[in-house]
Amino acid sequence: MSTINWTQGHTHRSAHWHSENGAPLPKRTVLADDRTKADDAYRQACEGTALLWQGDFHNARQLLQAMGRRIDRKPSRPSTSPSDSFHQHRRSSSHRARVLGKLLVVLDGDYNLALRRAPDLRQACQEAYGPATEPMAVSLRELLGVIGAHQWRLKGVDVPALSARVHPHYGVFAPVRGEYVDLVARAPLPAVARQLPASSTAFDLGTGTGVLAAVLARRGINRVVATDISPRALACARENVHRLGLTDRIEVSGPGLFPEGPERRADLVVCNPPWLPARPTGPIEQGVHDPDSTMLHGFLAGLSAHLRPGGEGWLILSDLAEHLGLRTRRHLLDAVGAAGLRVVGRIDTKPRHPRAKDADDPLHTARSAETTSLWRLVAME
Template identity: 75%
Template sequence: MSTIHWTEMSTPRSAHWHSESATPPPGRVIGADDRMKADAAYRLACEDGALLWRGDFHNARQLLQALGRRIDRKPSRQGGSPAESFHLHRRARGHRARVLGRLLVLLEGDYCLNLRRAPDVRRACVEAYGPPSEPTAVSLTELLGVIGAHQWRTKGVEVPALGARIHPHYGVFSPVRGEYVDLVAQAPFPAPAAARAGRRTAFDLGTGTGVLAAVLARRGIDHVVATDISPRALACAHENVRRLHLTGHIDIVGPGLYPPGRADLVVCNPPWIPARPTSAVEQGVYDPGSSMLRDFLHGLTAHLEPGGEGWLILSDLAERLGLRTRDELLDDIKAAGLHVVGRTDTRPRHPRARDTADPLHSARSAEVTSLWRLASAQRSAHVQAVADVLPLTCAGQGTADPQHRSP
């Protein structure tokens, strides 16, 4: 672990440094309390210094807000293209996170926050960081995220498709965007092969909270195997499956993408934006180089039972931002030996789609989220060969339009 050093009452001190976004420890740290002026704090933070707060907790939060207002005074640059606007927006958010992240607090060896009017953060920190060990310095913004995650974990998120709540853990993407859950809750299942009629199996890749695995089990899938590369997500999914009394139908395995074997249905909701995440929770949104998307596509045929389907849940926001084209997606599908059986689209319902102050509002307001039904191209060729020898009155019946759009 990295270490930070500072002087307090003429005594040199040090503590471990922790950052979920892998921010290196600041080289210059000074103690600060309620006497610190916002302008002085802002100058220090912009010069890569850091403030270790030793005053009142609520005053620290007010100072954080004051720093944010000073950041916002500088007009943001506007890009000429959607892609340039996106990268400028990410750069501005990164700058904001770096400046605000220079206000630090010290967690004692038991995660106690020894500040006036500070809340008891010990349970929230154990949930996020694991068992305590030694005094550790973290940014106040990170700690506030830990506190917020604890509240979400305690309260849960209502999922209408389940008629129940899902309880997200710290660092695990929360299912607050219900449209993708509804797509999985409503899409028609592929017909099981005759030898396995009556028993359906499914894989849920990148399960996160386990919400889609739970939806599949509640819809009647007999056995769901859910995977993730994140230990936090695996623990979160385990807890949610237990809460929902679905342990007899869902197995959580990992870390990894594909489990061994084959399934009638393979579902994947990869991160939608091909860009680098800057924190643990952003890994549910950003996928550098679309690596998870491509790994899903290129591993699918080897993990599908005969007659099975892969469901890809993907937003077109990356396309509207100029970060990926529809042709690139279709080329990847074809290169993986897959065929589009059908597609169902829906519009986002989250508040950001209606936020006209958002620099990316134009793209967000037009965003479409789709469930792509994919099958092995060999299966499609076999189906077509059978159709070619059927009477003309039967040929083509029951096929799906790959360009189907829901209302």
């Protein structure tokens, strides 16, 4: 484990270094407090120096905001294409995360933050990090994300298709974009599932919060197996399945993509993979970014072998990557055909989230043209 070291007064101190984004251990760490000027903090952070905060908690948040404003002052160069806009946006976001991630705080062995006016973070940190074991240095930016995730977990996300709320965990993609849930809620079930509902089986691959598995169960699928590769997602899905009273209908299994075991086939296999073929920079982005579309291709490659006769695979996918020049429609259709599958139907919907209408968003042109589709796939005969 990496250890961050600093000197306070004449005392040498250290703490375990933790970064959910995989940020490297800072090469140099200095102390900062309420007297630290934003310009000095921004300069040192840009140079790679970490600032370990010793002052008031609310002042630390204000300093972080002030550093962010200094990043925003730097004008971006004009983009020449949608793909250029995307990569420029990613570079800017990466730079922002790298610089703002240099403002650090230390949590003690009980996740207590010994700063003036600091909130009680113990429950939020236990939910995100697990049991406390030793003092830990984290970026204030990450810690604010942990606090926000805790609030989302308590409040939950309203899902009209379920007439209930789903409670996301830290690092698990929240179903705030309801259009993909609505597609699964209204697409016609395969005929075999409608004709024999008592024996119908579905797989929900990459279940996340478990929301799509719950929708399928509420629609009458007798048995749903929900999988994910993330231990956090598996724990989150199990909790939501229990909250919704669906433990007798939904089995949460993993880590893995397709379920393992003797019952490897289903009448319906649903997959909502990350929509953009790009490298995620943190746990939350794993629900949106997937390098080389690995999950998409894994779903397509394994689908035929996991369908019962008359079964369907439902691929829920946005065409945002196409508008950004990251993937073509021909590439997607070729991958479908190469996997021994054919398209028997498609249901489209337009995004309803605010960013689709935000003209100041750097990706506005692509977002405003985006369509989310449910592709109905069957095995070639």
